[in-house]
Amino acid sequence: MRFEVLILGNSSATPIFERHPTAQIINFNEQYFLIDCGEGTQMQMHRYGVKSNKISHIFISHLHGDHYLGLIGLLSSMNLHGRTADLHLYGPSVLIDIINLQLKYSDARLQYNLIFQPTNPDQEEVLYRSEKLTVRSFPLKHRVPTTGFRFDEGPRSASLIREKIEKLNIPKVFFGMLKRGIDCVDVDGTVYKAAELTKPAPASRSYAYCSDTRAFEKYVDSIRGVDLLYHESTFLHELVDRAEETCHSTCKEAGMVARQVEAKKLLLGHYSARYKDLTPLLEEAQLEFVNTELSFEGKWYKV
Amino acid sequence: MRFEVLILGNSSATPIFERHPTAQIINFNEQYFLIDCGEGTQMQMHRYGVKSNKISHIFISHLHGDHYLGLIGLLSSMNLHGRTADLHLYGPSVLIDIINLQLKYSDARLQYNLIFQPTNPDQEEVLYRSEKLTVRSFPLKHRVPTTGFRFDEGPRSASLIREKIEKLNIPKVFFGMLKRGIDCVDVDGTVYKAAELTKPAPASRSYAYCSDTRAFEKYVDSIRGVDLLYHESTFLHELVDRAEETCHSTCKEAGMVARQVEAKKLLLGHYSARYKDLTPLLEEAQLEFVNTELSFEGKWYKV
Numbered sequence: 001m002r003f004e005v006l007i008l009g010n011s012s013a014t015p016i017f018e019r020h021p022t023a024q025i026i027n028f029n030e031q032y033f034l035i036d037c038g039e040g041t042q043m044q045m046h047r048y049g050v051k052s053n054k055i056s057h058i059f060i061s062h063l064h065g066d067h068y069l070g071l072i073g074l075l076s077s078m079n080l081h082g083r084t085a086d087l088h089l090y091g092p093s094v095l096i097d098i099i100n101l102q103l104k105y106s107d108a109r110l111q112y113n114l115i116f117q118p119t120n121p122d123q124e125e126v127l128y129r130s131e132k133l134t135v136r137s138f139p140l141k142h143r144v145p146t147t148g149f150r151f152d153e154g155p156r157s158a159s160l161i162r163e164k165i166e167k168l169n170i171p172k173v174f175f176g177m178l179k180r181g182i183d184c185v186d187v188d189g190t191v192y193k194a195a196e197l198t199k200p201a202p203a204s205r206s207y208a209y210c211s212d213t214r215a216f217e218k219y220v221d222s223i224r225g226v227d228l229l230y231h232e233s234t235f236l237h238e239l240v241d242r243a244e245e246t247c248h249s250t251c252k253e254a255g256m257v258a259r260q261v262e263a264k265k266l267l268l269g270h271y272s273a274r275y276k277d278l279t280p281l282l283e284e285a286q287l288e289f290v291n292t293e294l295s296f297e298g299k300w301y302k303v
Numbered sequence: 304m305r306f307e308v309l310i311l312g313n314s315s316a317t318p319i320f321e322r323h324p325t326a327q328i329i330n331f332n333e334q335y336f337l338i339d340c341g342e343g344t345q346m347q348m349h350r351y352g353v354k355s356n357k358i359s360h361i362f363i364s365h366l367h368g369d370h371y372l373g374l375i376g377l378l379s380s381m382n383l384h385g386r387t388a389d390l391h392l393y394g395p396s397v398l399i400d401i402i403n404l405q406l407k408y409s410d411a412r413l414q415y416n417l418i419f420q421p422t423n424p425d426q427e428e429v430l431y432r433s434e435k436l437t438v439r440s441f442p443l444k445h446r447v448p449t450t451g452f453r454f455d456e457g458p459r460s461a462s463l464i465r466e467k468i469e470k471l472n473i474p475k476v477f478f479g480m481l482k483r484g485i486d487c488v489d490v491d492g493t494v495y496k497a498a499e500l501t502k503p504a505p506a507s508r509s510y511a512y513c514s515d516t517r518a519f520e521k522y523v524d525s526i527r528g529v530d531l532l533y534h535e536s537t538f539l540h541e542l543v544d545r546a547e548e549t550c551h552s553t554c555k556e557a558g559m560v561a562r563q564v565e566a567k568k569l570l571l572g573h574y575s576a577r578y579k580d581l582t583p584l585l586e587e588a589q590l591e592f593v594n595t596e597l598s599f600e601g602k603w604y605k606v
Contacts, residue, residue: 014380015346021376039376040343043318063408065379069372073324073342076368077317094408101404105366105397107447144410 001029003153003205003303005228007295008044010269012212012234012248013066015040017276020297021066022211022269024230025050026151027300028133034058035149035209041070042077048298052078053085057128059119059135060091061211062146068095072102079110086113090127090137092145093118121145124222130154138222140213142247148219150226151207151303158198165197207303208263211270214244215253220261228303229263230295232270236284239272251281255288269295304332306456306508306606308531310598311347313572315515315537315551316369318343320579323600324369325514325572327533328353329454330603331436337361338452338512344373345380351601355381356388360431362422362438363394364514365449371398375405382413389416393430393440395448396421424448427525433457441525443516445550451513451522453529454606461501468500510606511566514573517547518556523564531606532566533598535573539587554584558591572598 004027011019021038025045032054034041045052052074060068068091078087089095096116103110117127119137128135132154137147157179165175170192174184177194184192208223211232223229234248243250249257251268258266266289271278278294285292295301307330314322324341328348335357337344348355355377363371371394381390392398399419406413420430422440431438435457440450460482468478473495477487480497487495511526514535526532537551546553552560554571561569569592571584578584581597588595598604 013383015349020346039373040346043323043343043346046318063405065376065405065409065411069376070342073368073372080316092408098401098404098408101401102366102368105395105401105447106368108368144408 001156002027003029003151003207004300005207005230005267005303006048006050006300007269007297008041008048008050009036009038010271010295010297011066012232012270012272014273016273018297019271020044021069023070024209025055026207028151028153030054031056033135033151036061036067036211037069037071037074038066039069039073042074044297045074052081053083055087056085057088057135058090059127059137059149060089060095061140061148061209062142062144063092063095063098064142064144064212067212071095072099075099075110075114076106076108078112079108083112086115088128089114089116090119091116092121119147121147136222138219139217140210140219141217142212142214146212148208148210148213148222150209150222153204153206156201156204158194158201160198168192168197170197205303210257212248214247215249215257220257223257223263224261225263226261227264228267228301229258229261229265230267230269231257233268233281233285234270234272236275236280251284252288255285255292258285258289258292263289264291266292267295267301268292304459305330306332306454306510307603308510308533308570308606309351309353309603310572310600311344311351311353312339312341313574313598313600314369315535315573315575316367317576319576321600322574323347324372326373327512328358329510331454331456333357334359336438336454339364339370339514340372340374340377341369342372342376345377347600348377355384356386358390359388360391360438361393362430362440362452363392363398364443364451364512365445365447366395366398366401367445367447367515370515374398375402378402378413378417379409379411381415382411386415389418391431392417392419393422394419395424422450424450439525441522442520443513443522444520445515445517449515451511451516451525453512453525454510456507456509459504459507461497461504463501471495471500473500508606513560515551517550518552518560523560526560526566527564528566529564530567531570531604532561532564532568533570533572534560536571536584536588537573537575539578539583554587555591558588558595561588561592561595566592567594569595570598570604571595 008023009020237252311326312323540555
């Protein structure tokens with residue numbers, strides 16, 4: 001089952017060097033979730049072949065322009081493209097006021113349901129829960145109310161041991177129960193033992209998104225043990241004062257956070273416009289946390 | 304003296320086929336004016352080498368997203384890039400409310416003066432007047448309050464006839480007056496006759512921008528005799544019913560308007576997403592008005 005992240009924008013503040021403001025797509029089993037939606041996100045989606053009708057949920061971290069100014073354009077284009085499916089939107093409470101004001105003056109009426117749920121910048125909350133996936137928001141520390149998002153996969157099924165199943169000619173009707181660990185009895189009394197016929201379920205996967213934020217705040221409890229951690233790394237540590245001042249993080253700090261929370265892998269992003277070559281950013285983070293990668297636009301990263 | 308238009312976006316409604324929502328730059332003697340500012344305008348400016356600090360005035364025709372959603376991002380980036388020069392903004396009166404709401408929630412304060420002047424959707428008005436240039440807005444007919452813009456160059460100077468000037472060794476101090484048609488008398492009593500020493504001033508140039516609008520409304524009086532007319536041509540005439548319904552124009556109608564107002568040249572744009580190949584649009588307009596061109600993004604058009 002797919003669980004991947006596509007980076008659509010990894011620039012901080014202003015677009016530069018062909019880098020765009022923040023946006024990313026989570027593909028969870030072909031259901032698409034959009035996190036943040038900087039200006040030009042719909043063009044980036046075109047460029048990388050993402051169909052907007054696959055997006056069911058949009059999560060906005062905060063109301064700095066580089067994280068949400070592409071939203072109203074995307075919502076309008078979805079409308080023009082004939083969307084009828086519900087769209088769930090999560091973000092700071094006043095986001096819906098801005099959207100409604102813009103819709104009002106453009107005399108536009110969305111032909112689909114836009115279901116808005118405000119995020120809570122003060123404590124962790126579950127935003128979405130299904131059997132297969134749970135999405136939570138959690139407070140970050142920035143200059144305006146901001147949340148991160150964490151995606152946790154539900155329990156995964158065990159997989160059948162094909163050779164044994166075929167050898168015993170077990171009817172398909174029992175596959176689902178066996179995968180869930182339930183022993184089955186056939187009409188002739190034969191017992192099929194789940195433990196013998198299946199490989200143990202693989203571990204559930206998790207992804208966390210932390211942008212924008214000052215490092216080392218209480219959010220570390222919310223991201224503990226994630227498989228893939230996207231953490232903003234706006235500056236090199238030589239500019240830690242600037243990071244403090246603007247409530248951002250340095251690459252060194254992002255690496256330290258990843259180590260502290262025992263993430264499996266760290267993905268850097270939200271690069272300052274002052275860095276054309278990103279290698280020093282990667283190297284600095286890797287000194288703290290080896291399994292670090294730079295995020296690049298247009299690239300899918302497995303969770 | 305330069306008077307040119309750079310097309311940054313020529314798509315209607317949604318970005319497609321690498322075409323972007325509406326925006327264009329007027330370069331008048333190295334002073335830049337931006338007309339409309341669809342999503343992604345600042346990226347298009349990067350792409351085509353337009354420095355935002357050269358822009359002194361921005362004109363927004365109406366509040367459909369494809370004509371203004373890039374504005375707040377551009378204003379923010381100007382701020383981040385350290386702009387201190389005044390910026391003049393003209394558009395529908397509520398535009399400033401939307402901008403102020405977005406600035407408020409992003410906790411941003413512009414470090415330059417943003418001087419807003421609402422446009423009047425009911426009658427023609429002068430927005431800007433200098434010795435060299437006058438800019439007017441005039442009502443268009445669209446689904447929401449909309450104006451077009453007309454740029455009229457002021458009287459141009461006559462040019463000196465170099466050979467005569469050099470032969471008579473006329474002091475430079477007289478050049479300005481001669482160009483303005485004033486005869487001069489030298490200290491030794493020699494009379495320099497402007498009419499003999501200058502070529503007549505070339506005609507003043509004018510540009511008009513009409514997007515979005517239903518064709519054939521009273522705005523034709525406002526654009527009479529322009530040298531270059533940019534007129535939206537969203538549809539082929541086979542879709543004139545759709546043009547009526549959505550308050551847009553067809554290519555045939557754009558051609559007829561250009562002929563009716565005796566424009567020198569017509570530039571088409573605001574193409575519907577249904578047209579990948581634009582040749583039929585050009586051909587249809589040219590049947591009505593021969594001197595028609597398609598507008599292409601990244602291309603400068605002389606006025």
